[in-house]
Amino acid sequence: MSGLIIIALIVLVFVIIYQIAKASEYATVLRGEAKVNRQTNRLMAWLLVVFFILGMYGVWECHRMLIDKMLPVSASEQGVGYDNMLKVTVIMTGIVFFATQALLFWFAFRYQSTEKRTSFFYAHNNKLELIWTTIPAIAMASLVAVGLKHWFAVTAPAPPDANIVEIIGKQFNWIVRYPGQDGALGKRDFRKINDANNVLGLDWTDRNNLDDIVAQNGEVHMVVNKPVKLIIGSRDVLHDVGMPHFRMKMDAVPGITTTLWLTPTITTAEMKRITKNPDFVYEISCAEMCGNGHYSMRGTIIVETQEEYDAWMAKQVPYHTLANGTPAGNATDNEGAETPEQQDTETISMR
């Protein structure tokens, strides 16, 4: 009942607003339509100018307030190229933005209708058209050139000495696999997947699998200044390995293997200093809609020195040992890395 009353009141308010606005219409007719229209016209021209000025101030204010919340300096070699390109593009489009918006609002104000003004019949000018076809074309060509240079650099095959890490998405966490001592990842078969003791469907007849290390907490370890190649896959639906601090992204597609390589240049510890944030962590955010838990599909990246990496690696137990060396019935299905405690465990405990 109260809902109905509220709706009735709202309707009434709008009817009243309409009636007031309508009354102003009658007043217009009484005061002389032509005169009022001239006044309104002048008012609107002024309001557009005011809007433009306030808008430009808003742009400035917005920038001032948000610039500190942007990403820190790129943590990968590849990201530096992105940052430079972003800068070039912002400057280029920024100039066009200010120039065209200024012209738009200035023309609106400057050429508002007055009694003595008549418009200038100016229907076409091929020279002008040619100029403003050519200039954007050249500008675009240069952006394409810069962009593709970077694009081909980052999509080129990974250097042969790159570390290899496999990262597999599932609803809603990441599973990471390292090749172990032999440096080779063994075969996977989705038909062999079993959440109890073979989360990736590793084919145990493939000897390359026996020393592979699997981490179900979505934590990727990388060595600073050493290229790392990610082999990306998915167990169920589409996911995407989004690594904002490294300016990189690649889809995980079931049935298809995608790859991505990068060279991290700043360790997690150093980034904590740079950002003055002791809790800083490189995060992997899923960037392809994957279902209800999409927003919680989080992974992390630890960038460390070679020594730290080696020390960590030495502690890891191959998944084959973990999965088959202990009774499978006790295996826990660790669902993701949402909690800090889980992040601390380096590989999933199967005990």
Place this chain on the structure above:
Amino acid sequence: MSTNIVSDAASIAQAHHAGHHDHGHEHHEQHFIWKYIFSQDHKMIAKQFLVTGIIWAVIGGLMSVFFRLQLGFPDKTFPIMETFLGEWAKGGKLSPEFYYALVTMHGTILVFFVLTAGLSGTFANLLIPLQIGARDMASPFMNMLSYWMFFAASIVMFISLFVETGPASGGWTTYPPLSALKEASLGSGIGMDLWLISMALFVASSLLGGLNYISTILNMRTKGMSMTRMPLTIWALLFTAVLGVLSFPVLLSGFVLLIFDRTFGTSFYLSEIFIGGKALPHIGGSAILYQHLFWFLGHPEVYIIMLPGMGMASEILSTNSRKPIFGYFAMIISLVGITVLAFLVWAHHMFVTGMSPFLGSIFVLLTLLIAVPSAVKVFNWLTTMWRANIRFTVAMMFAIGFVSLFISGGLTGIFLGNSSLDLHLHDTYFVVAHFHIIMGISAFFGMFAGIYHWFPKMFGRYMNNTLGYIHFFITLAGAYLIFWPMHYEGIAGMPRRYYDYSAWESFNQFTSLNSFISVVVIIVFFTQFLFIVNFFMSMFWGRRVTTKNPWGATTLEWTTPINPGHGNWEGEIPTVHRWPYDYKDDGNGNDFIPQDVPLKPGEDAH
């Protein structure tokens, strides 16, 4: 005077004459049902599309209010949401399932039902016959069918909102395998089936409409209306229809394969999937194939949304600048350029799917090429306003807003079209900001401009100006306040389609900004009711139009009676003698010469 004006257009009138037999009357009264519901009059069908579009816009907009409440205030509860959404917002807190359903529906509704059907359905129907000098569409019956197919699609989509497992929730692009597998998400059950049925009906509606628009424009122009004398609205609507007719069937084929995968066990899009505790038998499909089929429509679709606005803005800018549109031919050529390129850029939505880098580079080149015809259009609009004599009608304000937003949204497209920037910006709020400004708000501004401008032709009354101006300024300022800061969030890497950011170390610094955006969203949403009240009340109580040509425009729709009947013109259809933008001294103190005025001796045709 007989109003039985349909007599010389017998073919058009057949169907509705069959419905009743009152030829002898002075006033040819139609039964309510044939006049307002199963009407074959293009003007009535236009109004049907418009009103349905407005209803959908309110529903779709309200959804955005709900999910913005969640995004802006993730730790608060809003009991009012439980009133509206029941189980889905227990205790006033939106569930993730329904959050994703709302986002999906918001996108589907706004993109297809409002900005495709509601926009080009309205204005193609209203303006094509009136501006080219035809009594109706080539096939009024097919035209009626087009609306009713859309209505059926609407009903099915509306029903899907109420099914127990909720509507489709995999994003408006409904990528498989998420959308193909019931195990993957609640919304991929019956909700997704209904979504696919609704969209199939929608495609049929769109094709019926589009074919009609094209054949009407090509075949039914009045005497003297050569193609190069058509107003730019008609050119824009022609290319809109061409885009739709050529790309919607591809979308439908994508949907058919998806239906096969969902129900008949085929593997077009599915391969090597382990879900719900078991491995599925599908092998050899490609999830990426769907994306190619989807975006082959999906990209032209954004031009289907933009072109009508461009056409109407051109027309309104010229009329209210009292000055011809600058570079009429350049405008047509740029429309051709945009239309052709629209078909060649779809894979720029897929740079990070692992596609061949070489293929990616081709799509970068073609995508950035679109900036050229777009820039030409902007410069031509600006030059149209240069040394003009501008009247700020409400429609003109919205047309200026359209250009401003088109510039802002277009420039950010240059970022996303460049694959090496997309590598980081893909699926972040930068994308959300970009496409909302350009094909959301900008297209809406084109639509509002069109409604305020042609309302007198639709209903013989004016909309209220005061409310119009208020609506304009709040909406324009609000649009920038909402979407401008989102670019920053996107550059900071904040992914879209997240229900809650508070667990993320990298994105939780934007909490207060998100709240701010949500507050502005609510204000802007409720401001739209000023427009809706204005629209519906002015239909009945607006100031009456007293002259045939209230804006002093040159095009043919303003030569019809104030309230044109079915058939549009009493007596002969006017003959066209000149191009549509002759805004110059006619020698009698007027600053325009309508298209049906013969050339004076010695006067050059344009």
